[in-house]
Amino acid sequence: MIPDESKSVIQEIHDPILDKKHVRVLIKRDDLIHSEISGNKWRKLKYNIDAARKEGHHTLLTFGGAFSNHVLAVASSGKEFKLKTIGVIRGEVNYSDNPTLSHCKAMGMKLHFVSREQYKFKNEAAFIDELKSKFGEFFIIPEGGTNCLAMKGCQELAESIEIPFDIFCCSVGTGGTLSGILSSKLPIKNAIGFSALKGDFLKREVQDILKRCNQEVSSNWDINTHYHFGGYAKFDDSLVGFINKFYTSYGIPLDPIYTGKMLFGIFDLINKDYFQTGTTILALHSGGLQGNRGFNILHDQAIVFE
Numbered sequence: 001m002i003p004d005e006s007k008s009v010i011q012e013i014h015d016p017i018l019d020k021k022h023v024r025v026l027i028k029r030d031d032l033i034h035s036e037i038s039g040n041k042w043r044k045l046k047y048n049i050d051a052a053r054k055e056g057h058h059t060l061l062t063f064g065g066a067f068s069n070h071v072l073a074v075a076s077s078g079k080e081f082k083l084k085t086i087g088v089i090r091g092e093v094n095y096s097d098n099p100t101l102s103h104c105k106a107m108g109m110k111l112h113f114v115s116r117e118q119y120k121f122k123n124e125a126a127f128i129d130e131l132k133s134k135f136g137e138f139f140i141i142p143e144g145g146t147n148c149l150a151m152k153g154c155q156e157l158a159e160s161i162e163i164p165f166d167i168f169c170c171s172v173g174t175g176g177t178l179s180g181i182l183s184s185k186l187p188i189k190n191a192i193g194f195s196a197l198k199g200d201f202l203k204r205e206v207q208d209i210l211k212r213c214n215q216e217v218s219s220n221w222d223i224n225t226h227y228h229f230g231g232y233a234k235f236d237d238s239l240v241g242f243i244n245k246f247y248t249s250y251g252i253p254l255d256p257i258y259t260g261k262m263l264f265g266i267f268d269l270i271n272k273d274y275f276q277t278g279t280t281i282l283a284l285h286s287g288g289l290q291g292n293r294g295f296n297i298l299h300d301q302a303i304v305f306e
């Protein structure tokens with residue numbers, strides 16, 4: 001099945017706390033675009049796949065961790081668009097049979113495991129040459145899928161939003177999605193990116209991506225670094241509890257790596273009266289639900305999501 005952007009509806013959350021605080025929360029359901037090539041990963045891959053085909057490539061090669069939403073999206077796109085795929089996977093050979101990587105293999109992706117040490121050289125010419133001598137010619141899609149072609153797909157995402165809102169919110173990993181949103185033609189008043197990683201380097205990173213892709217760097221946005229729960233893929237019971245309550249209350253499944261942290265942050269800020277009365281928030285559900293299967297195997301079926 002080809003990803004279908006028209007499935008990405010905007011859904012309002014109804015909750016007494018939102019009435020009490022006079023804040024509206026709308027969710028842009030990019031998770032509904034496709035079950036595997038979901039959310040921002042489809043938006044980021046779209047023009048990369050076009051470019052690969054136009055340049056006459058038959059193989060996509062990309063990089064990622066053992067639970068990567070991006071690697072799975074590439075594997076699944078390869079099957080859908082009849083391109084071969086190679087995944088260069090960071091360490092963790094013992095995870096080669098987890099749900100994400102098993103599914104990648106089932107989609108025909110060749111997996112190539114490298115140590116965490118080697119993985120650091122993934123952008124170096126010598127490392128790429130070695131991969132070329134092993135696998136032949138390929139079109140490279142960077143880790144997380146973030147490049148200027150990816151930004152274009154995310155600009156389109158923003159431009160497809162026809163409902164007025166005050167603040168755009170999304171989760172941030174590499175910053176590619178937020179960069180696309182910020183450089184779109186949609187006149188965004190204000191945006192907050194919720195960092196899924198520990199540290200305060202992502203604001204700089206988003207500015208750098210925008211510059212690299214010849215886009216203006218505006219100042220109507222910020223990165224919130226308070227809801228990473230200890231770092232990438234770290235979590236606690238309060239986050240898992242929030243995700244499960246969100247699903248039972250509103251019927252919207254979240255993931256613990258990205259969208260769960262963002263919405264936890266949004267609701268925490270609403271409770272703390274961070275947003276002005278009358279604010280409408282539009283939060284991007286960037287997908288990533290495939291990772292819940294692997295998470296649940298490691299963490300005792302903690303997340304209820306389907």
Ligand SMILES: *Cc1c(COP(=O)(O)O)cnc(C)c1O
Nearest residue numbers: 173174175176177258286287288
């Ligand atoms: C990869 C991913 C992100 C992070 O997007 P970036 O463009 O890397 O910032 C956010 N949400 C989900 C569900 C993802 O899979």
